[in-house]
Amino acid sequence: GQSLEQPSEVTAVEGAIVQINCTYQTSGFYGLSWYQQHDGGAPTFLSYNALDGLEETGRFSSFLSRSDSYGYLLLQELQMKDSASYFCAVREGGSSNTGKLIFGQGTTLQVKP
């Protein structure tokens, strides 16, 4: 089967650094994406890793290790507005590039003052 595992909840204080891990088991793999979703809102794209290593975009970074089927999202200098749910998603591989994503259950991040 195909599955993605990520922690259900993480709590941190403003200004801190937090890491949200994601392990995956899928039949094919093109890359790992991260999406942010505020309560009741639309998911928004944060990052995409197709190759091993770290991708940095401002306060957010994302890491991928294909050999370990593992990735993480790193959020630095946390702000109250970062309180949201974060989803990892695997871009499914295969003979046709459908762009299909398989989503994890999501990690709810609560940032406290």
Add this chain to the structure above:
Amino acid sequence: DGGITQSPKYLFRKEGQNVTLSCEQNLNHDAMYWYRQDPGQGLRLIYYSQIVNDFQKGDIAEGYSVSREKKESFPLTVTSAQKNPTAFYLCASKGRSYEQYFGPGTRLTVT
């Protein structure tokens, strides 16, 4: 401004009725997707379409139907055969990049 619109934001229906959710995009994207999200859960793929007049079932297609007659539009019908239709429904589109762009969603409640 380019984007995806979904309407209505909230929808209430009686059990046994079919209901159609609207999804329109002006991003000129070929691919469009429908997801279902239940409270505290991730997104599950219902249907997707890579091109006009073509669509494929996702992981939870039973009780749903779609059409793709125009590039801009990908409506989803929740039929009376769907056993637990109450959920948050999200439509997305994708161009040549890796990113999927999501609409604001429709919250459907069936009683």
